[in-house]
Amino acid sequence: MVSRIPDYSNALVEQAYTGLYDITPDWHPVLGKTTVEGFYLAAGFSAHGFKLAPAIAELLAEEIVEGTAKSIDIGPFGLDRFEKGTLFRAAYGGNRA
Numbered sequence: 001m002v003s004r005i006p007d008y009s010n011a012l013v014e015q016a017y018t019g020l021y022d023i024t025p026d027w028h029p030v031l032g033k034t035t036v037e038g039f040y041l042a043a044g045f046s047a048h049g050f051k052l053a054p055a056i057a058e059l060l061a062e063e064i065v066e067g068t069a070k071s072i073d074i075g076p077f078g079l080d081r082f083e084k085g086t087l088f089r090a091a092y093g094g095n096r097a
């Protein structure tokens, strides 16, 4: 920026904030029931949480109230996929390797 706008060479940072990218190994969230009764996960959104939030809220509400998410099967998003080695392979976010 300084090379294009030299006046910025004396600029100071007045304010800053940080935010975490909660990235999972396959860049997809972890959703649904856990082995702990009554404890549900909706985390690891890998920088896509805002846009997914309305659909995730509906799915989690179905999972909690009705026992299973009915709009789509969220089973593949379970935490156990890391143990089973059934990670998502789709090109998305940074998992393009």
Ligand SMILES: Cc1cc2nc3c(=O)[nH]c(=O)nc-3n(C[C@H](O)[C@H](O)[C@H](O)COP(=O)(O)OP(=O)(O)OC[C@H]3O[C@@H](n4cnc5c(N)ncnc54)[C@H](O)[C@@H]3O)c2cc1C
Pocket: 019, 020, 021, 042, 043, 044, 045, 046, 047, 048, 049, 050, 051, 052
């Ligand atoms: C720089 C940046 C850019 C992004 N851009 C986009 C974008 O363009 N589009 C998009 O869809 N997504 C984007 N995201 C991702 C999106 O912000 C997240 O996926 C989303 O905010 C995750 O929501 P969350 O509720 O899971 O977690 P968070 O929003 O992180 O909420 C977790 C909350 O839990 C609180 N907390 C933590 N520990 C405790 C504790 N022990 N006790 C009580 N409270 C606790 C935290 O303070 C926080 O309020 C971006 C993220 C970053 C960092």
